[in-house]
Amino acid sequence: MTKAEFIEQLSRDSRMGSKKEADEALHAVLDTVTDVLRAGGSVTFTGFGKFSVAERKSRQGVNPRTGERIMIQGGKVPRFSAGSKLKQIVKGG
Numbered sequence: 001m002t003k004a005e006f007i008e009q010l011s012r013d014s015r016m017g018s019k020k021e022a023d024e025a026l027h028a029v030l031d032t033v034t035d036v037l038r039a040g041g042s043v044t045f046t047g048f049g050k051f052s053v054a055e056r057k058s059r060q061g062v063n064p065r066t067g068e069r070i071m072i073q074g075g076k077v078p079r080f081s082a083g084s085k086l087k088q089i090v091k092g093g
Contacts, residue, residue, distance in 0.1 A: 037078055047085035054079045 001009075003026075011022035033043050033051055042052035058074040082090075 040076075045083070047083045049083045049086055050081045052079050052081070053077070 007019060007022050007026060010016060010026065011019040013022075016022045016025070036043050037051060037053050040053055042050060044050045053076050056074045056077050059072050061070055061072045062068070063070055
């Protein structure tokens with residue numbers, strides 16, 4: 001599902017007034033989650049899941065073209081961990 005398709009489906013919800021309101025609501029949520037993660041925090045939606053930031057260590061890799069060993073820098077990466085209710089729903093329970 002694309003972002004446009006998601007907004008279209010969200011706009012059909014009785015709690016949304018229009019496609020524009022759905023678009024604004026989605027952007028407000030995504031912007032807020034992004035801002036919290038940028039600051040190093042985490043966002044938890046009980047039952048749905050948790051967005052957090054993890055530290056990735058530097059590691060050794062191989063250049064596939066040359067076979068040469070290279071160091072891949074570590075850094076911060078976003079993570080999502082699905083909640084128990086979401087896992088149950090996806091499994092069909």
